Amino acid sequence: MMRFSTLIKHPADWMTGGNVDNSIVLTSRIRLARNLAHHPFPGWARKEQRQEVMGLLQPAVESLSVMKDCFSKQLSDLDSVHKQVMVERHLISREHAARGEGSAAVIERRQSFAIMINEEDHLRMQAIRPGLDLQQAFSTLSDLDDKLADEVEYAFDGRLGYLTTCPTNLGTGMRASAMLHLPALVLSDQIGQVLQAVNKIGLAVRGIFGEGSESLGHLFQISNQSTLGESEQEILDRLIRVISQVEKNERYAREKLLEEDPDMVRDKVGRAYGMLRHAWLISSKEALEHVSMIRLGVDLGAFPEDTARICDELLMDIQPAHLQLHSGRKLSPEERDVIRGEIVRSRLQSLEAPDTGSLENQNNGEIPPPDLGLA
Template sequence: MMRFSTLLKHPADWMTGKGADNAVVLTSRIRLARNLAGVPFPGWARKEQRQQVLEELRPTIEGLSCMRDGFSKTLDSLSSVQKQVMVERHLISREHAARGEGSAAIIERRQEVAVMLNEEDHLRMQAIRPGLDLSSAYEMLDAFDNEVAEAVEYAFDPELGYLTTCPTNLGTGLRASAMLHLPALVISDQIGQVLQAVGKIGLAVRGIFGEGTESLGNLFQISNQSTLGESEATILRRLERVIAQVAKHERNAREKLLEDDPDMVCDKVGRAYGVLRHAWIIESKEALNHLSLIRLGGDLGFFPEESVLMCDELLMEIQPAHLQIQNGKKLGAEERDGIRAEIIRSRLQTLEAPDIHTIKKQEGDDDSPDLGIA
């Protein structure tokens, strides 16, 4: 089985956007919630029952072909910092990280498939792909789910579908989401209107780490809210359609900003570059917001294309738990802010100042996309 250090050393393809258009839609994620039949769900189970479920499910998941040479650890064998690193990598949830005995995480070698055992449900399985690609993420996870279903009996009702701890997951047990980078909509003050429209058609908008978290670095997560009474295909079709429209709206906003007020765009990108290139102390929130603007600059042609990949890698590397793991010790907030600034300065050394003189005004599309999905 893979060691934690190996997991940390190799970023997943979806983290680096390999082979995908991820200028606006960074990642697509599918999550399935499942429980075993005839056993109390984790929140109601006694410690021995949770342990029993773990002992049944863990070897089953580890034995699947795609999990060969993967990562598998019980949560009580991981330090709090190691668990937080996995939260920062979106491999486990914050709720799962808070659990210990009787819970485990099993992650496929490329980190595209991850399984949480005894989180809110007995099984929380997820697949992540770069860019807007919900359908292939679903196909990957559906095949995985079918393999598991051959080995264990799921709690299932002919009318209600898959039974889950939270009623909002009843039915398909499916949560589909995409992570979007929307700086132009934020800068142009259109973000509220767009997110309100998304909410009106029954989709949820959350921050970078899901439910109950704020948007940092202009990153927003859009997902389905209902799972009962609709097929997986219907849920995915509607979500992909809406996300594609939001992405188009962001692209239009980028073009329009550059056309209407190029000096303001140049100023924001240039200031972000200046701060990151020369700061000696920087908090996580400020760093993420400046990196968001560097990433925008990379997409608009202020910087080479590879600067987008560098920003995505830094978004992960400068998170608090990642900094502590890399330094091999627990760090106070001030120490983290100093090390974070040092890492960013080092990575930006080879990135030349934005070439604002060669940026040509692009003709923007004045028509905003229709977000009133039927």
């Protein structure tokens, strides 16, 4: 089995884009909720019953070929910092991190698959891929799900589909989502209109860490809300269509900003560069906002393309638990701000000032208007 230190030593492909375009759609994630037949669901189970389910599921997941050399641990064997690091890496949920005996996490060595045992349901399985690649994420996770179904019996009803703790997950048990970087829609004050349109057609919009979290660094998570009465493919098709349209709206907003207010864009990108290159104390929220502007600058040609990878790594590495793991000790908020500043300055020390001449609209034709209806 893989050690925790080995797991987090290198960022996953989905964190840094791999070889796909992730300038707007950073990642695609599919999550499946499953429960075992003839066993009480986690919220109603006694500790002994939860441990029994964990004893059945953990070795079954570990035995899957895709999980060779995986990381596998009971949560009661991990300290709070290790669990929070996995939350920050989107490998387990905040709710799962709060659980103790009878819960476990099994994570594929490249972090493309992560399995939570005894979270809200007996199984919460996820696949993450870089860019807009929901179809492939679903295909690979569905294959894993089928193989696991050969080993254990799922709680399934012919009329309702997969039975889950929360009624909103009944049916397919699937949540599909994408993480989008939408700074231009925020700067142009269009984000509210776009997100309202997304909500009207039955999709959910959340912050960087999912339900109940705020949007930081202009990052938004868009996902399906209903899982009953539709097939997985119908859910995916609608979500892909909407996310593609939001991506077009963001692209349009970036072009429009350069056309109408290039000085504002230069100022935002230049200030972000100055702050990150020279700040000695910087909070997580402030750092994420500035990293977002650097990332935008990369897409607009103000910085070399490989700067995007540095930004994507920083999105994880400047989070509080990552800083504590890096330091090897518990840190006060003030100490975290100091170390965060050190890490950011170090990573960006060779980054030259932005090429402000590139921050002007290159589109010589008419910019097509966005479709805010998202039909």
